[in-house]
Amino acid sequence: MDYRKHLKSTINDYLNIKDNIKTGIERKEEIEKNKKVILEKLNGREEDWKDYKWQLKNRIDNAEKLKKIFPLTDEEIKEVDKVASVYRFAISPYYLSLIDTKDFKDPIKLQAIPSGKELIGHGDLDPMDEKGTTPVEGITRRYPDRLIVKVTNQCGMYCRFCQRRRLIGETDHHIDRNTLEKDIEYIRNNEEIRDILLTGGDAFMLSDSTIEWLLQELRSIPHVEIIRFGTRTPVTLPQRVTDNLVNILKKYHPIYVNTHFNSPAEITEESKEACEKLANAGIPLGNQMVLLNDVNNDPMVVRKLNQALLTIRVKPYYIFHTKPVKGTEHFWCKVEEGLDIMESLRGRTSGMAIPTYIVNGPGGLGKTPVLPNYLQYIGRDKAYFRNWNGVPFEIENKFDDIE
Template sequence: MLIKNENQREFSVEEKREISLERATELKHKIDDYLEKKPLIKTGFEMSETLTGNKEKILAYFNATEEDWNNWHWQMSHRINDVHVLAQIMGIDEERLAGIEQVGLLYRWAISPYYVSLIRPFSLEDPIMRQSVPSIEELDELGYDDPMAEEFTSPASCITRRYSDRLIINVTNQCGMYCRHCQRRRNIGEVDKNQTKENLQAALDYIRENPEIRDVLITGGDALLLSDSQLDWLLSELDQISHVEIKRIGTRTPVTLPQRITPELCAVLKKHPPIYINTQFNHPREITPESKKACDLLVEAGVILGNQAVLLKGVNNDPHVMKKMNQELLKIRVRPYYIFHAKAVKGTKHFITTVDEGMEILKKLRGFTSGLAVPTYIINSPYGYGKVPLLPTYVQKYNGYRVRLRNWENREMEFSLLPEAE
């Protein structure tokens, strides 16, 4: 049988199959480099033996039980913030310990026992350690305390507003682990502290008085470190404001403290749809059975999950690492949403990559994996002027219906979007 294509060129079914097979082989070889590297990039599932060994060592040190481990209050009260405890558990050398102590005089640090269990022992360049354990590099104070000028975009208590129809409520400075790249490290202080009810009431009053606000993000610190009753009260108040259409929660607990995602918490969240939660996985090793369980519970409560990764030198500034992480996130029902270029926060210079690295990651994602696994690459404008998306240049030129495009394979094509207009 002969079939005509749009240019009237006739091909037999056999010829079409031959062309299709040739193209399939070509496509397969385009990801040979990733398929070669993929087995070397381990997830938490693939390192279960190491992580279990770390966990047993930590439990033995604290003389704790499995029940303790699964209790998020125990995890919070046993956050590791002492170099000598860390040394006994992880085997860190004296030089690194001295550096940690020195940095600790300037910047607070604390790591949940769970997140410590993800660190590969004796590996100083481990991507998990790099995010959680202080480094002497933090003493290079090039940068800004408040690179996004949040202090100048706060029209009411604990509110940050950078856009027309949405805003942030900062509810706490608490975190399960104080990330070394944190954009709000200036707010951490030395004492865990939630916003007062008076401040939260002032924030709610501001939202009530501004009917254009349809989207409210509750963050911190980590918003899920409020108690269940505090969250229930705050979400109930927002539910009663008719122009608030959606609530969002910013949290890293599924990554750093998955024990916090309890059936009781999920029962609260289920009462207040629609709720969107964006978390922050930065490396495939953070995807573990525990983090999957936390995400499963949230999804079953009707929460929509997204991921906002931060592009970090020495952690994930590699196209293969980012691709595997995004693919693995989809398997646990977390949609890759953003890749944030690291902000120029004082003491975090060693994490900041070039824009070229971010663009290369995007080029190796778009077309090379499913669109669901391709987040938007974002740079935050200084002075609180909002997010700017960065994309490779796919549009070469356009004029009405006529376009010249470059696709993911770097092929350039010029054509009309309306064939009859040619």
């Protein structure tokens, strides 16, 4: 057997299709054209585009603004209006520029622009029972040694599948200083807590001065070992990752950042620059992809995404099974789809590109990993497995005690 040909045959299906799955970097010219149109419509300049505050101020947050910039049918405009009366939306000009207007099922469009499907179906606004696992306002705690602090409801773009859409409201607001001080005091009084995740909303939506104050306070607590930020700004608002923000973060190591790329189309020159700024400051980056119908429930799309993420120094960390949030049923996938993706990655790409597939237990039961079954069974003296390519093998599972 020609072993080289055999190995190549195991990934030929991916090699034959990968060039058709475009990253934002590979769509650079098209995105640049979209950007020029959006700047013209918003009376903006190149300097404005690079300013995250301008991006926030000019978020597209109603159907009237959207139809002036983006080609939607009259029916789609009616849907946007109808959904927006129930679930708020806002899209940064940057993220809007990534949409392929010729693709009805463009993954950026599906994540950003409201659909009438949000008003039908089942689900719960708080399926993980964050309310029931909140010891003090702003904190969710499900595990013994770690917790999350929700510091704001603001995001650069409000994802249509958001697990916390119940908290978005109609206006942006950060958690007030008094509440944050109580959260810090709770952490200070529970010495088993060693790991803090600052999230929201998006934790990078806080001002630089507030972020530094929070980091100073948390670093003054002896038992706090690591601090993590949950942020989608490298994806939806990469301009937010400024030199000043990075210089603040690197003073308080160990700092980790978990971000949230769901599609190769989100990996652009700007997002690459944002991630590399953080990585160059010694901040490890992990990606938490949500499994979404028609966006990434395809093994080839996820392989392209994860391999591209490694090139911008982001480690694929989790694939989250879609949570049953009310208004998001059109994004839901079957567990088998996630398992198929995991099966397709093992052995066909580097281990660095393989995340952990996670199902969240309802009602706050926490993260539960799901893996393809490589262990077939355990006998009296041997354990029986199959490898990534389906080949069975066994190992000795008997060891005599040494006296």
